[in-house]
Amino acid sequence: MDWRIGPVEYPGPNVSPGRNEPLRWLITFSSHFDRGGDLAKKPIGPIRRTFAPWEDPEKRPFIEFRNVTKRFGSFTAVDNLSQTIYEREFFALLGGSGCGKTTLMRMLAGFEQPTEGEIFLDGQNLAGVPPYRRPVNMMFQSYALFPHMSVEANIAFGLKQDGFPKADIADRVKEMLRLVKLEPFGKRKPHQLSGGQRQRVALARSLAKRPKVLLLDEPLAALDKKLREETQFELMDLQMDLGMTFLIVTHDQEEAMTVADRIAVMDAGRIIQVATPSEIYESPNSRYVADFIGDINLIESKVVAKNGETTRLRATELDIEFDVAQTTDADIGDAVAFGIRPEKITVTMDKPDADFSVHAEIWDIGYLGDVSTLHCRTEDGHNLRAGIANVTRLVERPLTWDDKIWMTWRKDAGVILRH
Amino acid sequence: MRTVLSVLGRRLASRWWVIGVPYAWLLFFFLVPFLIVIKISLSGVAIAIPPYVPTIDLAQGWASIRDAISQFSFDNYVWLTEGWASIRDAISQFSFDNYVWLTEDDLYWKSYLSSVIIAGVSTIITLAIGYPLAYGMARAKPEWRPTLVMLVILPFWTSFLIRVYAWIGILKNEGLLNQLLLWLGVINEPLIILNTNWAVYIGIVYSYLPFMVLPLYATLEKLDLSLLEAAEDLGCPPWKAFWKITLPLSLPGVLAGCFLVFIPAVGEFVIPDILGGSDTLMIGKTLWVEFFRNRDWPVSSAVAVILLLILVIPIVLFQNQQQKMQERDK
Ligand SMILES: Nc1ncnc2c1ncn2[C@@H]1O[C@H](COP(=O)(O)OP(=O)(O)OP(=O)(O)O)[C@@H](O)[C@H]1O
Numbered sequence: 001m002d003w004r005i006g007p008v009e010y011p012g013p014n015v016s017p018g019r020n021e022p023l024r025w026l027i028t029f030s031s032h033f034d035r036g037g038d039l040a041k042k043p044i045g046p047i048r049r050t051f052a053p054w055e056d057p058e059k060r061p062f063i064e065f066r067n068v069t070k071r072f073g074s075f076t077a078v079d080n081l082s083q084t085i086y087e088r089e090f091f092a093l094l095g096g097s098g099c100g101k102t103t104l105m106r107m108l109a110g111f112e113q114p115t116e117g118e119i120f121l122d123g124q125n126l127a128g129v130p131p132y133r134r135p136v137n138m139m140f141q142s143y144a145l146f147p148h149m150s151v152e153a154n155i156a157f158g159l160k161q162d163g164f165p166k167a168d169i170a171d172r173v174k175e176m177l178r179l180v181k182l183e184p185f186g187k188r189k190p191h192q193l194s195g196g197q198r199q200r201v202a203l204a205r206s207l208a209k210r211p212k213v214l215l216l217d218e219p220l221a222a223l224d225k226k227l228r229e230e231t232q233f234e235l236m237d238l239q240m241d242l243g244m245t246f247l248i249v250t251h252d253q254e255e256a257m258t259v260a261d262r263i264a265v266m267d268a269g270r271i272i273q274v275a276t277p278s279e280i281y282e283s284p285n286s287r288y289v290a291d292f293i294g295d296i297n298l299i300e301s302k303v304v305a306k307n308g309e310t311t312r313l314r315a316t317e318l319d320i321e322f323d324v325a326q327t328t329d330a331d332i333g334d335a336v337a338f339g340i341r342p343e344k345i346t347v348t349m350d351k352p353d354a355d356f357s358v359h360a361e362i363w364d365i366g367y368l369g370d371v372s373t374l375h376c377r378t379e380d381g382h383n384l385r386a387g388i389a390n391v392t393r394l395v396e397r398p399l400t401w402d403d404k405i406w407m408t409w410r411k412d413a414g415v416i417l418r419h
Numbered sequence: 420m421r422t423v424l425s426v427l428g429r430r431l432a433s434r435w436w437v438i439g440v441p442y443a444w445l446l447f448f449f450l451v452p453f454l455i456v457i458k459i460s461l462s463g464v465a466i467a468i469p470p471y472v473p474t475i476d477l478a479q480g481w482a483s484i485r486d487a488i489s490q491f492s493f494d495n496y497v498w499l500t501e502g503w504a505s506i507r508d509a510i511s512q513f514s515f516d517n518y519v520w521l522t523e524d525d526l527y528w529k530s531y532l533s534s535v536i537i538a539g540v541s542t543i544i545t546l547a548i549g550y551p552l553a554y555g556m557a558r559a560k561p562e563w564r565p566t567l568v569m570l571v572i573l574p575f576w577t578s579f580l581i582r583v584y585a586w587i588g589i590l591k592n593e594g595l596l597n598q599l600l601l602w603l604g605v606i607n608e609p610l611i612i613l614n615t616n617w618a619v620y621i622g623i624v625y626s627y628l629p630f631m632v633l634p635l636y637a638t639l640e641k642l643d644l645s646l647l648e649a650a651e652d653l654g655c656p657p658w659k660a661f662w663k664i665t666l667p668l669s670l671p672g673v674l675a676g677c678f679l680v681f682i683p684a685v686g687e688f689v690i691p692d693i694l695g696g697s698d699t700l701m702i703g704k705t706l707w708v709e710f711f712r713n714r715d716w717p718v719s720s721a722v723a724v725i726l727l728l729i730l731v732i733p734i735v736l737f738q739n740q741q742q743k744m745q746e747r748d749k
């Protein structure tokens with residue numbers, strides 16, 4: 001199934017671009033993804049950089065988890081997980097709380113031994129290598145700052161262990177303080193800092209040694225949105241400049257989408273899907289991923305027909321039948337879910353001239369500034385969410401509570417989800 | 420407004436109770452007896468009951484107190500300092516005869532010095548034994564820790580006196596220790612330990628070990644293990660991380676333990692009396708002899724006051740220093 005869709009052409013003014021992709025990347029659009037000269041194929045979403053070593057079978061992975069299982073007593077935290085990560089990659093782990101993200105990182109850093117399986121770094125099996133000999137630095141979720149040392153001493157700690165010359169250490173510490181915007185706080189002790197400042201010290205300390213691999217466990221969770229975005233871009237620049245490999249855990253999808261080359265979505269100790277941010281957003285492989293990443297309407301459906309490149313679905317709970325520009329392994333009559341993002345639903349006041357449309361009533365509007373989410377209820381009581389972009393400040397015919405509206409979508413706007 | 424005031428009043432009253440009770444306790448059971456000791460130390464010896472003059476007859480009120488104060492003499496303290504005069508003498512003459520003479524005469528300052536040395540050395544030994552013990556306890560499986568703490572406190576369940584007596588049975592010439600060593604072939608004839616300073620060290624270290632272990636355990640158990648992981652992650656091997664992280668962070672526990680051992684050990688009387696020899700010089704013993712044998716209450720009170728100063732002044736200075744350091748941090 002080699003089939004792509006994306007928010008490249010917008011079906012109407014009511015559909016916003018993917019909120020999660022900053023527009024500035026749209027310009028970096030390249031034909032890179034149009035492999036095989038098939039002009040019918042469209043790239044999925046904007047492309048950050050032409051970097052995709054995972055598509056190159058010749059390329060040797062830098063980090064490899066091979067059938068790694070970790071059990072705590074009878075509890076399985078990581079379940080037979082295999083994954084490769086490439087040099088210079090920015091790899092993000094997403095997943096619900098307790099799904100094993102930190103455990104995975106701790107095994108790579110050497111604080112936990114896999115119960116089964118092996119971990120390789122640059123071709124070397126890491127079994128038996130103590131943490132202090134691994135070229136891996138970790139930023140701890142709990143920060144783990146040394147309370148009896150000043151901010152500077154915390155940052156310098158790792159450099160001192162490696163016997164850096166004093167002058168170099170001082171320079172590097174200064175550079176790190178500048179990076180995390182903490183220059184005036186170098187002499188303070190951790191307990192004299194705010195939560196977000198501590199987090200930045202932890203980040204600076206893990207970055208100071210410029211390790212080959214940097215493990216960031218929710219590195220920016222305590223920062224305000226603006227500082228977080230700035231730091232994200234700093235991290236990306238740093239990673240590019242220094243050629244480090246980053247493994248980042250985050251609960252913030254926008255962050256993962258912003259910084260990562262690939263995102264892995266984990267659940268219960270397994271990786272459910274690994275893909276680029278736009279792929280994972282636009283073509284999730286399962287209900288879990290679709291639901292986890294961003295907002296999505298899942299419409300229970302049945303396959304009624306398969307004609308070449310398109311599949312016809314009948315929504316079991318809404319009275320509509322519609323085409324989806326996607327092939328599926330499901331047989332005719334199988335139950336599937338049709339996933340459609342709110343921003344890809346076109347909302348009109350008048351019945352649109354389309355193959356199908358859903359009549360519904362607005363019962364709530366979530367105003368987010370840049371976009372609004374319309375919570376709509378169909379005549380038979382099903383909920384659908386639609387997103388509209390607030391492109392003008394004053395609206396001529398504002399949509400409001402209790403308005404009757406019509407919804408429709410293009411046939412390449414949603415995905416068929418079998419699991 | 421009235422209600423606000425009355426609430427505030429009640430608040431203050433309850434706050435007063437919280438701090439007032441311990442302060443009252445201190446006042447009645449520490450400060451008042453201490454003032455009495457100071458008063459006695461400034462009195463003269465007399466063959467009477469109690470064996471000093473003047474005594475304050477509270478029935479006569481202020482007149483008697485004023486009267487007593489006018490009769491206070493500092494002779495007792497001068498008496499204690501005579502050792503220093505002879506040190507000055509000794510320095511000016513630099514002859515070993517003086518040293519011999521010093522050991523014969525200057526009981527008090529020799530007792531103080533010897534007490535401080537014995538207590539100091541014992542504290543260091545206790546720390547050396549207590550730290551690994553506390554460290555092991557803090558790193559034991561969580562479900563084991565309460566049991567281990569219990570084991571440390573267990574000796575308190577028998578009388579201190581009985582436990583010290585029990586050491587006689589272990590340390591005497593035909594005691595358990597010598598028998599064991601002879602049987603192992605480590606020694607050919609019994610070691611003489613009882614009635615020497617060795618026995619005093621053993622007794623103090625044994626008796627005060629829990630006071631060292633418990634505060635150490637408390638700080639070590641609180642230590643965030645992720646700090647050690649962070650150190651290791653940054654390239655610091657575990658043994659080095661101990662010196663850089665664990666030890667500095669457990670210093671408050673080390674200090675508390677050392678104070679808890681050193682302070683009572685300086686004034687220790689029972690252990691040197693039971694386990695020590697006739698040449699074991701400790702201020703507690705000297706004080707006891709002065710008080711009960713010589714019935715010289717004024718001098719023994721002076722000894723007690725000086726002992727308190729010797730202990731309190733360094734501690735106060737130290738705390739001041741600590742506070743200054745903390746303020747500088749801010
Ligand atoms: N030392 C341990 N002993 C027992 N269970 C553990 C241990 N460490 C982790 N676990 C369990 O393993 C599971 C995965 O933990 P982990 O810390 O990896 O989660 P996580 O994905 O990082 O979650 P979060 O997003 O909340 O940080 C959790 O259910 C946790 O309870």
Ligand SMILES: [Mg+2]
Nearest residue numbers: 101102141217
């Ligand atoms: Mg975690």
